[in-house]
Amino acid sequence: MARSLGRVLRLVAKPSVVVADVGLLDVCMYRLDVCIIVLDKTWPRLDILSLMAAGTDKFQKATEVARVFTPAAPVSEADLFAGRMYQLRKVIDTIIQRGQHAVIFGERGVGKTSLANVLASRLIFPEKKVLAPKVNCESADTFVTMWKKVFSQLDLITRTPTIGFQYTFFEETKKAADVIGDNIDPDGVRRLLSILGDTGVLLVIFDEFDRLENQEAKRALADTIKALSDNSVNATILLVGVADSVSGLIAEHQSIERALVQIQMPRMSESELGEILDKGANKLSMKFGPGARKQIVCLSRGLPHYTHSVGLHAARCAISRDQQNITEAHVEEAVKTALEEINLSLRTAYDKATFSPRTDTIYAEVLMACALAPAGDFGYFTPAAVRDPLTAIMGKRYEIPGFARHLKDFSEPERGTVLKKAGVKRKFRFRFTNPLMQPFVVMKGVASGRITNSILGKFGE
Ligand SMILES: Nc1ncnc2c1ncn2[C@@H]1O[C@H](COP(=O)(O)OP(=O)(O)OP(=O)(O)O)[C@@H](O)[C@H]1O
Numbered sequence: 001m002a003r004s005l006g007r008v009l010r011l012v013a014k015p016s017v018v019v020a021d022v023g024l025l026d027v028c029m030y031r032l033d034v035c036i037i038v039l040d041k042t043w044p045r046l047d048i049l050s051l052m053a054a055g056t057d058k059f060q061k062a063t064e065v066a067r068v069f070t071p072a073a074p075v076s077e078a079d080l081f082a083g084r085m086y087q088l089r090k091v092i093d094t095i096i097q098r099g100q101h102a103v104i105f106g107e108r109g110v111g112k113t114s115l116a117n118v119l120a121s122r123l124i125f126p127e128k129k130v131l132a133p134k135v136n137c138e139s140a141d142t143f144v145t146m147w148k149k150v151f152s153q154l155d156l157i158t159r160t161p162t163i164g165f166q167y168t169f170f171e172e173t174k175k176a177a178d179v180i181g182d183n184i185d186p187d188g189v190r191r192l193l194s195i196l197g198d199t200g201v202l203l204v205i206f207d208e209f210d211r212l213e214n215q216e217a218k219r220a221l222a223d224t225i226k227a228l229s230d231n232s233v234n235a236t237i238l239l240v241g242v243a244d245s246v247s248g249l250i251a252e253h254q255s256i257e258r259a260l261v262q263i264q265m266p267r268m269s270e271s272e273l274g275e276i277l278d279k280g281a282n283k284l285s286m287k288f289g290p291g292a293r294k295q296i297v298c299l300s301r302g303l304p305h306y307t308h309s310v311g312l313h314a315a316r317c318a319i320s321r322d323q324q325n326i327t328e329a330h331v332e333e334a335v336k337t338a339l340e341e342i343n344l345s346l347r348t349a350y351d352k353a354t355f356s357p358r359t360d361t362i363y364a365e366v367l368m369a370c371a372l373a374p375a376g377d378f379g380y381f382t383p384a385a386v387r388d389p390l391t392a393i394m395g396k397r398y399e400i401p402g403f404a405r406h407l408k409d410f411s412e413p414e415r416g417t418v419l420k421k422a423g424v425k426r427k428f429r430f431r432f433t434n435p436l437m438q439p440f441v442v443m444k445g446v447a448s449g450r451i452t453n454s455i456l457g458k459f460g461e
Pocket residue numbers: 070071072073074075080081082083084107108109110111112113114115242276303304305308
C-alpha cells in the first residue's frame with residue numbers, strides 16, 4: 001500500500017490543476033504538487049489506486065468517466081444530453097411565440113434542470129444573441145431577491161449625451177441589477193425586460209421553483225407574467241420545479257392560464273436512457289454490450305440518475321480490466337458499488353420499510369415486486385400489478401390477499417410511509433413516496449439475486 005501510494009503521488013503530482021471526483025475516493029491535485037487522497041473504508045473495491053498506479057492513460061480514462069457519467073449533477077454539456085426532443089421542441093416553440101411563457105414540472109430527478117441547462121445551446125437564432133439567465137430559487141427568496149439574481153447576470157449598455165458636443169454619447173456597460181436598484185416590482189421588471197428583450201433572445205429561467213415559500217413572491221411573479229404577455233414583451237419566463245401538476249407549483253396559474261404553456265417531464269423512456277449510455281460510451285471509445293445496456297436501462301426505472309451511477313461504475317470496472325466492451329458481469333459489480341454510494345437516508349428508509357425480526361416475512365420481496373410493477377402516470381401502480389412480479393420473485397403464485405397487508409403497512413408511518421396510497425377502498429393505488437427509492441429497491445433485488453436478469457427483462461419498464 002505504502003509503495004503504490006508513493007508511486008501514485010509521483011504520478012499525479014504534475015503541474016496541472018485537476019480536481020477529480022472519483023467516487024469512493026476523492027483525489028485533488030493542485031498546482032502546488034500537493035496530492036490529497038481521501039480514502040474511505042471501501043477503497044479496495046473500486047481499485048482506483050491500482051488504476052492510477054498502472055499508468056496515467058488508464059487513470060485519465062477512469063477520471064474521464066466521471067465527466068461523462070454524472071449521477072450527482074445535472075447535464076450541462078449539450079452533447080451529453082439525451083432524448084427529450086418533445087419537451088425541447090415545446091419550450092423552443094414557446095420562446096418563439098411572443099406573449100407565451102412556460103412551466104416545466106415533474107417528479108424529482110427526472111431531468112428538469114438538465115433540460116433547462118442545455119436550452120440556450122439549442123436556441124439558434126441567426127444574428128441574435130441568446131440571453132438565458134438561470135437562477136435557483138431558495139425558500140427564503142422574495143420577488144426582489146429573485147429578480148436581483150436575474151438582473152445581476154444581464155448587462156445593459158447605457159448611453160449618456162456628452163456635455164458640450166452634439167450627437168455624441170458616452171456609452172457605459174452596467175449590470176441590469178445596478179440600473180434597477182431596489183425598487184423591483186412587476187411593472188419595473190416588465191420595463192427593464194422589454195429593453196433587454198430588444199437586444200437579443202431573452203429567456204429567464206427560475207429553477208427549483210417548488211422551494212419558493214413566499215406566496216407574495218409567487219403572486220407578483222404571476223402578475224409579471226401577465227404584464228409581459230399583455231404587453232407582448234420580447235422575453236420568456238420559464239419556471240421549473242418538482243410537482244405533480246402546475247397548480248402544485250403556482251396556485252395563481254389560473255390568472256395566467258392562456259399565457260403559460262405547461263410542459264410535463266415524464267420519466268425517461270427506455271430508448272432515452274439507452275441514449276445516455278451510448279453517448280457516454282462513445283465519448284470514452286467504449287461500448288455497452290446489449291445485455292449490460294438492457295440491465296442498466298431496466299433497473300433505472302426511468303430515472304436517469306441511476307443510469308449515470310451504474311454506467312459510471314460499470315465503465316470503470318471494464319477499464320480496470322483493460323476491456324472496452326462493458327458486459328453484464330461489469331454491471332453486476334457496478335450495482336454493488338453504486339448501492340454502497342447511495343445516500344444514507346435512502347438506505348435507512350429501506351431498512352425501516354423492510355425490517356422484521358422474523359425471518360419468514362416477505363416485506364423485502366413485496367417491496368421489490370412493487371418496484372417492478374407496471375405503473376401509470378406519476379408512478380402509480382395497482383395491487384393487481386404487484387401480483388406477477390411477486391410471483392416471479394417468489395417462484396410461486398401469489399394473489400392480492402397474500403400481500404395486501406404489506407402494501408397497507410408500507411403506506412403507514414411505522415414503515416416510514418415508503419409508499420403513498422391514493423384512491424378509495426378497493427380501488428387503492430400506490431406509488432413510491434420518494435421516486436429515487438424505486439430503482440434502489442430494484443438494485444437491492446439484483447444485488448441479492450432475488451431479481452434475476454430474466455425477471456428484470458420481463459418487467460422492464
Ligand atoms: N436528458 C438527459 N441526458 C442525460 N442525462 C440526464 C438527462 N436528464 C437528466 N440527466 C441526469 O439525471 C440526473 C438528474 O437530472 P437533473 O438534476 O436534471 O434532474 P431534476 O429533475 O432537475 O432533479 P431535481 O428534481 O432533484 O431537481 C443527473 O445525473 C443528470 O445528469
